[in-house]
Amino acid sequence: MKKYTNISDIKNFSQAIEEAIQLKKNPLKFSALGKHKTLGLLFFNSSLRTRLSTQKAALNLGMDPIVMNVSGDAWGIEFEDGRVMNGSTAEHIKEAAAVVSQYCDIIAVRAFPTLTDKSKDESEHVLKAFTKYATIPVVSMESATAHPLQGFTDAITITEHKKTAKPKVVLTWAPHVKALPHAVANSFINAMQNMDVDFVITHPEHYDLNPEIVGQTPVMYNQEDALKDADFVYAKNWSAYHDYGKILKTDLDWMVTKEKLGDAKFMHCLPVRRNVVVEDAVLDSDNSLVIEQANNRTYAAQWVLKSILEGLKS
Amino acid sequence: MKKYTNISDIKNFSQAIEEAIQLKKNPLKFSALGKHKTLGLLFFNSSLRTRLSTQKAALNLGMDPIVMNVSGDAWGIEFEDGRVMNGSTAEHIKEAAAVVSQYCDIIAVRAFPTLTDKSKDESEHVLKAFTKYATIPVVSMESATAHPLQGFTDAITITEHKKTAKPKVVLTWAPHVKALPHAVANSFINAMQNMDVDFVITHPEHYDLNPEIVGQTPVMYNQEDALKDADFVYAKNWSAYHDYGKILKTDLDWMVTKEKLGDAKFMHCLPVRRNVVVEDAVLDSDNSLVIEQANNRTYAAQWVLKSILEGLKS
Amino acid sequence: MKKYTNISDIKNFSQAIEEAIQLKKNPLKFSALGKHKTLGLLFFNSSLRTRLSTQKAALNLGMDPIVMNVSGDAWGIEFEDGRVMNGSTAEHIKEAAAVVSQYCDIIAVRAFPTLTDKSKDESEHVLKAFTKYATIPVVSMESATAHPLQGFTDAITITEHKKTAKPKVVLTWAPHVKALPHAVANSFINAMQNMDVDFVITHPEHYDLNPEIVGQTPVMYNQEDALKDADFVYAKNWSAYHDYGKILKTDLDWMVTKEKLGDAKFMHCLPVRRNVVVEDAVLDSDNSLVIEQANNRTYAAQWVLKSILEGLKS
Numbered sequence: 056m057k058k059y060t061n062i063s064d065i066k067n068f069s070q071a072i073e074e075a076i077q078l079k080k081n082p083l084k085f086s087a088l089g090k091h092k093t094l095g096l097l098f099f100n101s102s103l104r105t106r107l108s109t110q111k112a113a114l115n116l117g118m119d120p121i122v123m124n125v126s127g128d129a130w131g132i133e134f135e136d137g138r139v140m141n142g143s144t145a146e147h148i149k150e151a152a153a154v155v156s157q158y159c160d161i162i163a164v165r166a167f168p169t170l171t172d173k174s175k176d177e178s179e180h181v182l183k184a185f186t187k188y189a190t191i192p193v194v195s196m197e198s199a200t201a202h203p204l205q206g207f208t209d210a211i212t213i214t215e216h217k218k219t220a221k222p223k224v225v226l227t228w229a230p231h232v233k234a235l236p237h238a239v240a241n242s243f244i245n246a247m248q249n250m251d252v253d254f255v256i257t258h259p260e261h262y263d264l265n266p267e268i269v270g271q272t273p274v275m276y277n278q279e280d281a282l283k284d285a286d287f288v289y290a291k292n293w294s295a296y297h298d299y300g301k302i303l304k305t306d307l308d309w310m311v312t313k314e315k316l317g318d319a320k321f322m323h324c325l326p327v328r329r330n331v332v333v334e335d336a337v338l339d340s341d342n343s344l345v346i347e348q349a350n351n352r353t354y355a356a357q358w359v360l361k362s363i364l365e366g367l368k369s
Numbered sequence: 370m371k372k373y374t375n376i377s378d379i380k381n382f383s384q385a386i387e388e389a390i391q392l393k394k395n396p397l398k399f400s401a402l403g404k405h406k407t408l409g410l411l412f413f414n415s416s417l418r419t420r421l422s423t424q425k426a427a428l429n430l431g432m433d434p435i436v437m438n439v440s441g442d443a444w445g446i447e448f449e450d451g452r453v454m455n456g457s458t459a460e461h462i463k464e465a466a467a468v469v470s471q472y473c474d475i476i477a478v479r480a481f482p483t484l485t486d487k488s489k490d491e492s493e494h495v496l497k498a499f500t501k502y503a504t505i506p507v508v509s510m511e512s513a514t515a516h517p518l519q520g521f522t523d524a525i526t527i528t529e530h531k532k533t534a535k536p537k538v539v540l541t542w543a544p545h546v547k548a549l550p551h552a553v554a555n556s557f558i559n560a561m562q563n564m565d566v567d568f569v570i571t572h573p574e575h576y577d578l579n580p581e582i583v584g585q586t587p588v589m590y591n592q593e594d595a596l597k598d599a600d601f602v603y604a605k606n607w608s609a610y611h612d613y614g615k616i617l618k619t620d621l622d623w624m625v626t627k628e629k630l631g632d633a634k635f636m637h638c639l640p641v642r643r644n645v646v647v648e649d650a651v652l653d654s655d656n657s658l659v660i661e662q663a664n665n666r667t668y669a670a671q672w673v674l675k676s677i678l679e680g681l682k683s
Numbered sequence: 684m685k686k687y688t689n690i691s692d693i694k695n696f697s698q699a700i701e702e703a704i705q706l707k708k709n710p711l712k713f714s715a716l717g718k719h720k721t722l723g724l725l726f727f728n729s730s731l732r733t734r735l736s737t738q739k740a741a742l743n744l745g746m747d748p749i750v751m752n753v754s755g756d757a758w759g760i761e762f763e764d765g766r767v768m769n770g771s772t773a774e775h776i777k778e779a780a781a782v783v784s785q786y787c788d789i790i791a792v793r794a795f796p797t798l799t800d801k802s803k804d805e806s807e808h809v810l811k812a813f814t815k816y817a818t819i820p821v822v823s824m825e826s827a828t829a830h831p832l833q834g835f836t837d838a839i840t841i842t843e844h845k846k847t848a849k850p851k852v853v854l855t856w857a858p859h860v861k862a863l864p865h866a867v868a869n870s871f872i873n874a875m876q877n878m879d880v881d882f883v884i885t886h887p888e889h890y891d892l893n894p895e896i897v898g899q900t901p902v903m904y905n906q907e908d909a910l911k912d913a914d915f916v917y918a919k920n921w922s923a924y925h926d927y928g929k930i931l932k933t934d935l936d937w938m939v940t941k942e943k944l945g946d947a948k949f950m951h952c953l954p955v956r957r958n959v960v961v962e963d964a965v966l967d968s969d970n971s972l973v974i975e976q977a978n979n980r981t982y983a984a985q986w987v988l989k990s991i992l993e994g995l996k997s
Contacts, residue, residue: 059669103443104781107472129731139958157978158735232455326460330453415756421786640774644767664785
């Protein structure tokens with residue numbers, strides 16, 4: 056594998072899931088593969104799970120992780136071509152990406168969307184600049200429109216916990232107090248579309264996601280109907296896509312409750328706001344898979360890094 | 370050992386001191402013990418010594434340390450149960466602690482007190498939440514009311530430098546311009562109460578510490594009388610305990626001077642404000658043990674991590 | 684080698700360059716040398732290249748790097764002797780440097796100048812305090828008046844790319860929107876004065892650098908004349924030295940263009956403001972060596988750390 060910025064970079068998805076599950080059983084099996092290889096983790100935004108799990112995955116492979124908070128530790132980065140740089144940015148991405156490539160073997164980047172400039176976000180200008188100007192493989196640790204390490208993780212978790220050949224999986228919008236990105240929802244949809252599941256999306260009207268991503272996946276505006284007989288309920292807030300970045304609904308009607316969930320397993324990428332997105336009774340019950348999802352982040356990242364390391368040799 | 374959040378977690382204190390002194394002589398003797406084990410260091414507050422010495426201790430044991438400044442790097446953490454999280458906190462400690470437990474083998478936490486809310490501080494709400502929700506052993510790198518790595522370090526340092534079987538040790542309050550926690554003083558008292566020393570506390574009136582911690586230890590309000598014939602003088606500022614978190618005295622009468630110290634050894638946990646807590650002439654003399662104390666932080670931490678790693682195996 | 688704070692710390696400069704070029708060919712040849720040795724990297728200022736390349740160099744030698752952003756992670760440091768520390772600084776450099784020396788084998792420090800207090804900057808009060816109070820070797824990662832890792836790097840790069848026995852090298856001032864330090868220019872001058880090159884400095888009037896550093900090196904106020912027949916053009920902005928820290932010229936007349944450059948190789952330490960210091964057409968051409976310079980930072984640092992590690996043993 057030469058990069059990982061989207062679920063579609065995984066050629067054989069079900070095989071990848073199985074291999075990741077095998078890695079989880081023996082995380083140190085390939086601890087010699089990454090010896091003397093460096094993973095640069097560049098954060099433009101906050102991170103807990105991604106920060107720790109990606110480092111852990113690198114360590115399991117024998118790699119040396121180097122972490123950098125770009126904004127605080129280094130220089131303001133300019134992404135626009137041809138710009139006369141007499142403002143606040145001190146270094147162009149052309150140099151930054153090429154320079155990091157001198158010291159690392161793989162570069163992992165987290166860069167959230169603006170949620171104010173739709174075309175800029177959809178152009179993935181930060182991530183694309185890294186993949187364009189870095190001379191080493193790039194891994195997305197969540198970009199403007201995708202969180203493929205999370206989507207892969209979620210597919211692993213569902214595979215581990217499914218009790219029927221073709222489980223019913225529901226992605227439900229949930230309330231939140233802040234305008235949130237579409238990245239997690241998008242990658243979860245991508246992942247489910249690559250699995251043998253009965254997949255439904257539910258959200259309030261006017262919260263439709265990018266139709267190019269949703270594609271043929273059924274969308275229901277009635278949460279109760281959508282959740283019926285679900286095996287897995289994946290809750291996630293996102294801001295409006297068409298009325299870009301806006302919060303259109305502030306009441307808690309769509310919060311996931313124990314009653315709504317029934318016997319289904321509950322999933323969320325975390326961090327989650329308790330009693331806003333989902334009530335305590337769900338997260339504190341055995342039906343919650345959120346901690347297991349967090350755990351699987353390590354093995355998703357490890358599969359990705361391993362695949363890229365193997366590609367470096369060829 | 371299953372956790373280290375208080376001096377009392379060390380079952381045989383004098384044996385632990387001896388073992389730490391042995392570790393200091395051969396720091397790499399157990400460099401295979403922590404191989405492929407991860408120590409997560411979570412800082413809610415500033416740190417120099419603790420940050421570096423705890424990492425060094427982990428490296429000496431072959432562990433991989435991962436450092437995170439919680440506030441800057443990750444998400445605002447909610448500690449209250451049942452809260453509707455529609456405010457500034459984005460992740461509940463229930464998830465945060467459980468999630469970190471997925472990636473690390475031991476978690477070390479630094480979280481200072483508010484010094485405004487006594488009952489909150491005394492409940493150790495941050496540290497207790499970590500010990501409650503983490504599924505891995507927790508080490509305190511200074512909590513609201515205790516700094517047990519420092520207390521253990523101080524006991525090691527006194528043991529190394531004592532010239533009589535039962536030295537006289539004085540903990541003296543000293544001036545400061547900011548309201549400081551009681552943690553270092555509390556753990557030093559705990560440590561001394563576990564050693565065969567002639568131990569006295571001295572401070573101005575109204576600066577009495579928590580009586581449950583002071584117990585039977587003699588307290589003197591006259592610094593000069595207290596320091597008489599001392600072998601070790603440990604200086605530390607703390608804010609008032611009864612008039613909680615207040616600064617009641619701002620003059621420099623209680624500053625430790627070379628004249629007051631005499632032939633005694635001078636100790637302080639650092640950082641120390643020169644010519645406020647103690648005058649230059651003391652710190653710059655051979656009687657000062659402060660750098661040796663800082664050095665011993667490594668071996669105190671290493672003994673603790675080693676004991677916990679050994680516990681993981683059983 | 685006992686420290687590296689200036690180009691002059693390298694005794695045999697041409698031999699050092701050759702050895703660094705050999706290290707580049709086989710970076711892992713000495714990967715056992717630094718085993719169980721710790722490099723503490725202390726940043727008072729931003730860093731991308733230095734942060735990553737110095738860590739990479741340490742890793743190549745088998746060392747454990749520990750990074751600390753002094754301002755954000757630790758305590759405000761006092762550098763003045765005899766001060767009554769009742770202000771904003773919480774720890775004196777005497778303690779800070781001695782304490783870090785307990786946990787590390789080599790300490791690397793970055794501390795930029797004030798650009799407002801010339802005598803303070805020229806006294807190198809931060810770096811000198813570290814070399815005075817640390818008990819372990821100190822490496823400068825750019826101080827108030829020198830950036831010797833960069834100067835060494837630049838000498839390596841010129842040696843690799845020169846096509847004549849004695850190439851013509853021009854250091855040209857270039858425009859910038861902020862007041863920048865003299866450190867890079869100073870160390871580049873030091874390096875060139877130690878090499879067999881035809882070296883010229885060019886800058887606008889009133890931008891003369893420290894005459895003690897410039898020495899006998901010819902200075903021209905006419906950029907066009909200076910650049911004639913150059914093999915290497917090194918661009919760098921600096922603020923005025925005599926009218927200390929001031930910006931005297933804001934137009935872009937002195938920007939390096941493709942036309943001005945001709946067939947010469949272009950060099951810059953980075954970060955560089957495009958279309959202010961140098962136009963896109965130069966950086967995007969094959970004549971630019973800036974990425975190769977960044978790459979060589981690793982081997983310059985590695986040579987320095989290796990030389991110091993070898994000194995530790997003797």
